[in-house]
Amino acid sequence: MSREFRPGEVISYPYLWAWQQQHGETEGGKQRAVCVVVAIRGASDGNTHLALLAITTQPPQAGRAALEIPHIERKRAGLGDLKQSWITVDEYNYDIVERSWYIEPNQDTLGRFSKSFMIKIAGLFAEARGRSSRVNRFD
Template sequence: MNDGFRRGDIISYPYLWQWQVEENPDREHGEKDRPVCMILTITDKQGLTHLLLLPISSKPPFEGQDAIEIPGLELRRAKLAGYERGWITVSECNYDVLERSYYLAYGQKPVGRFSNAFLEKVRQAFAPFLAAGSAKVNRT
């Protein structure tokens, strides 16, 4: 696996939405690979890298979903050039462990990265949802 991931990196990942799990609790796979942002990366005492991943979409959030619109400069930094507009969802995330993941492609490199200033805005918006613990889809 790639041990060079860090907070703010954008990668491709088969994100599993919370609504998909609610429709089918046995579901294990997202519909497609999509860009996600690594909002948190923590290495534990065993050397395992725990990841929290926020989905990025070219479509506005739907009812009941909280997202931040991504400014044009950040879309370019993230190498999301095909997006006229983009949103990063902050009301849910996927949790995965890098070294044990079935979903991260071996040797995958980040495609881009958000700035620290934008990441701080995302982190502040995400923090209440993380603290509530209600919208974390466990992919381990």
């Protein structure tokens, strides 16, 4: 893989929701914008490990942890055509770039969130980690 992924980048990805996985599905229903919240190069394997958060136009259901994306941040992320959107922080897709079936070499980003907005996202993601669902996408 020739490009580095950085937290805050927004890319297109076939996100698999945890409820879809629980129903036996293995593929995301559609390409959607996702935010790279964690990007770590593994010390033992040299691979790039990503935690990806879904961006959706659907308001969060009761009991879910999500953050509404302000207009200026939607523009920065390349999502300016969406009237409202949220980033879900209580579940994530875990993928390994070099083993991924879903990330293309030299894949372009849609945009990137600001550092201050990413701090909010990362803080909420960290708070939700104990009760969040991880969906592995590299198997």
